[in-house]
Amino acid sequence: MTQNPALSRQQQWDFADVDQSLNPQSIVHYLERSRDVNDIQVLKKLSYVLMEAQAGKCLLDIGCGIGDDVRALVYSSVAG
Numbered sequence: 001m002t003q004n005p006a007l008s009r010q011q012q013w014d015f016a017d018v019d020q021s022l023n024p025q026s027i028v029h030y031l032e033r034s035r036d037v038n039d040i041q042v043l044k045k046l047s048y049v050l051m052e053a054q055a056g057k058c059l060l061d062i063g064c065g066i067g068d069d070v071r072a073l074v075y076s077s078v079a080g
Contacts, residue, residue: 028066031065031066031068032066035068044069044072048069048072048073048076053073053076059073
């Protein structure tokens, strides 16, 4: 199992205000590494079920992350 990559103090600050981050690429890199963590994958799949995602239902992505969840919902059997 992949370990959850730890956030540095600067990354924690950057997450609080991504638009003002000195290194936004570090946030993207963290999110890319985090998506491979088994516990995160399990929680994401559970969240898809809990939001009752299905074909024809409207869902709103408010810009949390790098689009992985939107792509997963579009191509998952949960979405139809």
